[in-house]
Amino acid sequence: MTNIVQPEVQRYIRGLLPPRDEIFYEMEQEAKEKIIPIVEPEVGHLLYWLAFTKKSTKVLEIGTAIGYSTLWIARAVLPLGGEITTLEINAPRAEAAGRYFRKAGVADKIKLVLGDAREILFELTGPYDFIFLDAAKGKYVEFLDKCIDLLQPGGILVAEDVFMRGMVISGEIDKRRNKTAVARLRSYLEEVMEHKSIETIIVPVGDGIAISTKKDITNRCENR
Template identity: 65%
Template sequence: MPKILPEDVQQYIRNLIPPRDELLSFMEKTAAEKVVPIVEPEVAQLLYWLALSHKCSRVLEIGTGIGYSTLWLAKAVIPVGGKITTIEINKPRYDTACENFRRAGLVENIELIFGDAREILFDLSGPYDLIFLDAAKGKYLEFLEKCVDILQPGGILAAEDVFMRGMVISGEIDKRRNKTAVSRLKDYLERIIQHPQLETTIIPMGDGIALSLKKQNEINNRSVTGR
């Protein structure tokens, strides 16, 4: 599958990111050596910038992985007294994330939940200032309405890997089992673009990230009444 951005452009952007601390650098190295999926550093910095610029204090992450993106978000959220709730279904990655949060000294600030987001998410009430969706790609559409419901007006829903290694764009599916996920991702993108409660933009960074802003109540009211 073709890269979303030319490699020289991606590398140039990445080189502009300030040096990461020892733990984040270690996680990047470990992920590369063990082929563990984490968000690209430029995507992580975007998440940090979003949380920082919107003064987010309540963040939900669906798909912790080893906690790399969680720690980037924590840099913006924890200094203002905020908290992150994050969900992970994979036990080895959950255990690794626990250890990384312990090493970062943020166990008290990050609520890490082990389990299936298809069950856990629907028991959460929010509201959240930012929701980062980085779970199984075929589940994004299933999670969408609940995410919108528990998102604070003016809050952001960020969905990662929406191009799914370029397959959403090219239509070239590498494995039969990915066909359904690609189809559902296309449906997700169409839905968030047309969603009456969201304003959405799609950024060709990493493997594609969709950013949706939940409209303020007064905007929703004007759209309903036609004023």
């Protein structure tokens, strides 16, 4: 299973998207040429829409790559005077992201941190009103509780690629080394659906998106 969304549906949705800035097309081309994983344009638009609707002003991104998703989120956040902190472990990709941030004129408004999220994440204090999780898929479960702690009540946690090219659904693993990641992604999805501190919906767009909202326990009328 490689196509979560039927190609004709994907093409139709992309055809409806508003024209995007030229820098996005440039980044898409670089990602294609260098085989760098970035979110699909429709996922980028969803991230923008979520941040725009939430009126997010303090964002944490775990996994920058070349900054494609960062700039989508920035379109909603920066006009409100917000700020984005984004973490990337790969130095060449972080360098490329910094270059694109400068080209877009937003480098001074985005804090790009080079390093391992397994260390940096647990040093952060937050709170954030929007967290985008797009790191190593096998680490999602490990990061979950910390992400929830960092979220303010009503904040949104978005996890990308939760179907992992369909392997999470089909169980057909393309490489032995992906077996653990698939098992951990399944655990992540089970946990976010059952977790008492969040409400979650799984959306079959791109390669699967899990969107969780942190409950405000002070205003909650009943316990789950």
